[in-house]
Amino acid sequence: MELLGAATVVLLVCIACLLSFAAWKGKSGKGKMPPGPAPLPILGNVLQVKPKNLAKTFQKLSEEYGPVFTVHLGSDPVVVLHGYNVVKEALVDRADEFAARGHMAIGDRVFPLPSSSAGIVFSNNEEWLQVRRFALTTLRNFGMGKRSIEERIQEESEYLLEEINKTKGTPFDPTFTLSCAVSNVICSIVFGKRYDYKDKKFLALMNNLNTIFEMMNSRWGQLYQMFSNILDYLPGPHNYMFREFDALKAFVSEEVKIHEASLEPSSPQDFIDCFLSKMQEEKENPNSSFHMKNLITTSFDLFTAGTETTSTTLRYGLLLLLKYPKIQEKVQEEIDQVVGRSRKPCVADRTRMPYTDAVVHEIQRFISLIPLSLPHTVTKDTPFREYVIPKGTTIYPILSSVLHDSKEFPNPNEFDPGHFLNKSGTFRKSDFFMPFSAGKRICPGEGLARMEIFLFTVTILQNFTLKAVVDPQELSIAPTLSGTGNVPPVYKLCAIPR
Structure with a gap:
């Protein structure tokens, strides 16, 4: 009897596999879904897709199936776009058709419906368009891309130098x-204030952000993206991530309450004030996009996105400069020639500093911080x-496949500022430079991030020579985790005053 029961289970599993395979064959191929490896029921392509390094997995699959292929992350089919031509065709040439945000299980749990339809990062609807436009306009009004935001970064650079000086x-x-x-910098725009580097509450928030980035890109984080329907009901490390998110949401909600109590609509001091004023203007409109859920979610998006990706890029960049001291030396020579040691660096210096500009671009290209977009x-x-x-199929445009294109960037896996320099030593622009994505979903804070990466890097190297604690040859520059994002290794450095 037991043998009969076991045989029945095996038979059912075989039938399920055959049906799944037949369904997959029917959907894939010319004129239908792109080809890809045959999925297992429920598990999808878990045998082929390695959560530890998704970008490398997709590169290998593209060699077999071409630049457009299908993989099943769990039971859901996902279309992967690999290489500059297909990524550009989708995100730039056909921007309207490919602008919608795909399914993100982590986002759905952090902001359950109806909140998941709010904000900038996860939302898709008409509200997204209106709020994104409003956010961009407000950020510009507070100086993004203008001299006033440059002055904010320069002012913050002084605090940063002071903090580094304390390490002696x-x-x-x-x-x-x-x-x-x-x-x-982003806090001054969104919340109208900056925090001391030793503020315990602020440091706890930075720890929340750092932990989230690591956990999202860990094996557990990647498995959650694939099997959230199962893991939502199971204990495990993936659940800790959402406590970190809750702490950040609570902080943003508290800031909104403080702003509500002190709001003067005639003289808004920051992004939250502007949004609250807009809410008052449209309070009679039942279909307004400007409501409390959207305010909290959008402020959360700006705060988190405006902190983690740029600071991680800088941290990875300093590691690369430790690894390659001769490159650091050349940047410092150019800083001394163009800026000198006495005045603050400014954005206008960038056009006269082709080597430094190339190094900053090469850092972003090499690390490919968000390889999957x-x-x-x-x-x-x-x-x-x-x-x-x-309709509704999730699509991953693989940014690392563009940033590491071997025809555009010879030896793409090597850190080489020459990738962005002409033979004459002038800066070389490249259409393949897409660290912030491209098209209608390009990061709204791109201008701010580029200013920060340039100004903070130049200010640090103007004042300090960075030394590795170990022999530079022993430093690992490979990411410790590589999922949707690349997490740099933990390291220490010595900052020697110049």
């Missing part, structure tokens, strides 16, 4: 120092090349 040349981990500096989707059945992508 002894080894230190720059993680939270850089996080505080970068975060204070955030997922996109299509809102209707969409013909693409010889295939048809069904």
Whole structure:
């Protein structure tokens, strides 16, 4: 009897596999879904897709299936776009069709419906368009891309130098120092204030952000993205991540309450004030996009996105300069020639500093911080090349496949500022430079991030020579985790005053 029961289970599993395989064959191929490896029931392509390094997995699959292929992350089919031509075709040439945000299980749990339809990062609807436009306009009004935001960064640079000076040349981990500096710039815009680098509450928030970035890109974080329907009901490390998110949401909600109590609509001091004023203007409009859920979610998006990615880029950049001291030396020579040691660096210096500009670009290219981009989707059945992508299918445009294109960047896996220099030594622009994504979903804070990365890097190297604690040859520059994002190794450095 037991043998009969076991045989029945095996038979059912075999039938399920055959049906799944038949369904997959029917959907993939010319004129239908792009080809890809056959999925297992429920598990999808878990045998082929390695959560430890998704970008490398997708690169290998693209060699077998071409630049457009399908993988099943769990039971859901995902279309992968690999290489400059297909990524540009989707995100730039056909921007309207591919602008919608794809499914993100972590985002759905952090902001359950209806909040998941709010904000800038996770939302898709008409509200997203209106709030994104409002956010960009407000950020510009507070100086993004203008001299006033440059002055904010320069002012924060002074606090950063002061903090680094306190180390007196002894080894230190720059993680939270850089996080505080970068975060204070966006905090001044969103919340109208900056925080001391030793403020315990602020440091706890930086720790929340750092932990979230690591956990999202850990094996557990990647498995949650694939199997959230199962893992939502199971204990495990993936659940800790959402406590970190809750702490950040509570902080933003508290800031909004403080702003509500002190609001003077005639003279808004920051982004939250502007949004609250807009809410008052539209309070009679039942269909207004400007409501409390949108305010909290959008402020959360700006605060988190404006802190973590830029500070991690800077941290990874300093590690690369430790690894390659001769490159650091050349940057310092150019700083001395163009800026000198006495005045503050400014954005206008960048055009006269081609080598430094190339190094800053090469840092972003080499680390490919968000290799998979955030997922996109299509809102209707969409013909693409010889295939048809069904409505609602998640799409991953692989940014690392563009940033590491071997024809555009010879030896793409080597850190080489020459990738952005002409033979004459002038700066070389490249259409393949897409660290902030491209098209309608390009990061709204791109201008701010580029200013911060340039100004903070130049200010640090103007005042300090960075020394590794170990022999530079022993430093690992490979990411410790590589999921949707690349997490740099933990390290210490010595900042020697120049």
